[in-house]
Amino acid sequence: MKWVAHNVMRILYLEKPNDNNVPLWENMLYIEADDVDTAYKIAEEQGRRSEDKSEFFACDGIPAHLLFVGTRKLISIEEPLVSGDEFTYLQLVVKDEAELEQLMTRQPVYPLFDDRDSDDDSEEESSP
Numbered sequence: 001m002k003w004v005a006h007n008v009m010r011i012l013y014l015e016k017p018n019d020n021n022v023p024l025w026e027n028m029l030y031i032e033a034d035d036v037d038t039a040y041k042i043a044e045e046q047g048r049r050s051e052d053k054s055e056f057f058a059c060d061g062i063p064a065h066l067l068f069v070g071t072r073k074l075i076s077i078e079e080p081l082v083s084g085d086e087f088t089y090l091q092l093v094v095k096d097e098a099e100l101e102q103l104m105t106r107q108p109v110y111p112l113f114d115d116r117d118s119d120d121d122s123e124e125e126s127s128p
Helices: 037-049 097-104
Strands: 003-016 024-032 064-079
Touching: 003 097, 024 037, 024 064, 037 097
Parallel strands: none
Antiparallel strands: 003 024, 003 064
16 A cells, blocks of 8 residues: 545636636645555545535535536655655745735735646656
């Protein structure tokens, strides 16, 4: 068995969009499987099960649907994890220190999400 971290993306579709933004959620799943292909399939199944198309789902009082978009990133974890180990990360870019302060104090900010492949061989493509 091996462990794999998957970044599963979901999108929020509002019945009455309030602006030009598209709300997204990225959930990082830690999956144990016999191989990477099996872990990918498990992540896809969990993502589909997490969808909410019910008539009772809403965001800020606006009827909405939460839909699975796909698996964005896969990281194979070769060694057993212990407390404090890093197994995934996000790389962001902000315009300046004022935007950094906004980000750190949980204020609205639009950082650039820079997730290009690194030289790290442990990171694999997002699909088998």
